[in-house]
Amino acid sequence: MTCEELLKALNDYVDDETMVAVCQEFAEHLVGCNPCQVVVDNIRKTIRLYKDGEPYPVPPACAARMRDALREKWKAVYPQSTG
Amino acid sequence: MSLGKHLGWSVPPGWVGYTCPATLAFNLMNSPTSPLVDPDREIVRRAQAGDFPAFEALVERFQTRVYGLAFRMLGEPHDAEDVTQQTFLSLVEHLRDFREESAVAAWVLRIAANHALKLLRKRRGLPTVPLTDTSGTEEGYGDVPHPEFIAPWQDDPADLAERHEIRELIDRALADLDEKYRAVFVLRDVEGFSIQETADLLGISEANVKVRLLRARLTLRERLTRVLGDEAARVFPDHQHS
Numbered sequence: 326m327t328c329e330e331l332l333k334a335l336n337d338y339v340d341d342e343t344m345v346a347v348c349q350e351f352a353e354h355l356v357g358c359n360p361c362q363v364v365v366d367n368i369r370k371t372i373r374l375y376k377d378g379e380p381y382p383v384p385p386a387c388a389a390r391m392r393d394a395l396r397e398k399w400k401a402v403y404p405q406s407t408g
Numbered sequence: 409m410s411l412g413k414h415l416g417w418s419v420p421p422g423w424v425g426y427t428c429p430a431t432l433a434f435n436l437m438n439s440p441t442s443p444l445v446d447p448d449r450e451i452v453r454r455a456q457a458g459d460f461p462a463f464e465a466l467v468e469r470f471q472t473r474v475y476g477l478a479f480r481m482l483g484e485p486h487d488a489e490d491v492t493q494q495t496f497l498s499l500v501e502h503l504r505d506f507r508e509e510s511a512v513a514a515w516v517l518r519i520a521a522n523h524a525l526k527l528l529r530k531r532r533g534l535p536t537v538p539l540t541d542t543s544g545t546e547e548g549y550g551d552v553p554h555p556e557f558i559a560p561w562q563d564d565p566a567d568l569a570e571r572h573e574i575r576e577l578i579d580r581a582l583a584d585l586d587e588k589y590r591a592v593f594v595l596r597d598v599e600g601f602s603i604q605e606t607a608d609l610l611g612i613s614e615a616n617v618k619v620r621l622l623r624a625r626l627t628l629r630e631r632l633t634r635v636l637g638d639e640a641a642r643v644f645p646d647h648q649h650s
Contacts, residue, residue: 329549336622360558360645367558367629367637372597373565374578374632381476387489388471394493395467398500399460406458 326354331361339368448512456503463503467496470513474520480594481524483583491527495520517599521609528587547619553626558644559637568636581631585624592617593624 326334334351355362383391399406448469454462471492478491498519506515561568568574582590588610595606596617603621607614 328554329552332549332552332554332622332626333618336618336625339625358645360555360643363558363560363643364555364629367555367561367633368625370561370565371625371629371632374568374574375480375582375593375598375628376600377565378569378578379575380472381479381488383471383475383492384485384489387475387492391467391471391493391496392464395463395496395500396460398497399463402500403458403460406460 326350335365335368339365339372446511446513449508452503452506452508452512456506463500466499466512466516470516471496473513474516477517477520477594477599478524480582480598481521481591482527487527491520491523494523498523514601514605517601518605518609521595521599521601525591525609528591546613547616549619549622552619552623553630555626555630555645557630557634557637557642559633559639559642561633561636562638563636574636577632577635581628584631585627589620589624589627592620593628596621597625 331351331354334348338348338351338355355365448466451462451466451469455466474495475488475492478495479485479488482488482491495516499516502519506512510518582593585593591610592606595601595609596603601609603614603617606621607617610617612620
């Protein structure tokens, strides 16, 4: 595989190594290429770091302002509502 | 990793491209867009009937996630606050339009993503929408940056995520990404939208989503690995670029 072909297969392989036919060839390349194995692992860990990281809490002042704004909007859109 | 492999199942010989049923089912049930198992539908139905406390419960359920999506896409807390408020105001207005074709989470996050993208475009001050490829041209893999610093990470992401300085590192790395790559990474890898959904949200082709996603992943990988990688275990590619 050329580098461009490797890079093209990299995304799909990172996402699901069993899914795409071209991943078969990429998987074969990985067997003999430790740097590429490390890159794949790095990318998977990068994604996990962002995906599983601590949430960003909504600042309390923002949450309070938003509650007030939503209450007003709700009254306008649902004038007969409960609550 | 395939769930089946994790459970010790093997792919039948010659079944290239096979995805085991367990993985399919797991992905279907846990995707943010899956309508199959959606605990939020009852809350939405009550809100649609005019129950404001139910709507407040919906806000409570999603505001952190919406704020997180907006903050990652925009990089500015005040902009993230604006998008969060706009998202839930939109929900009030369009609550009765939700017809349960998708999971509630996907619907809410899609609205949030659209508001975040509008703000990104407004920031650029351009009448057109440069995040989209109005020219219809496909972006190529030819100039995607090749990995340079290649080394295994010394720590597991689960341990890294708890460290304050790592949070600053990953926030800065994401904020420094070009907006069009950042948007794809946040929508696809962080929020779990599919390639097709990401393409629809951004108004670009699926092929361009994949190229931008690769750029984002490789850029972030490079940046983070230079800090988190084990220098002593650094490796170098042994194949020539072609």
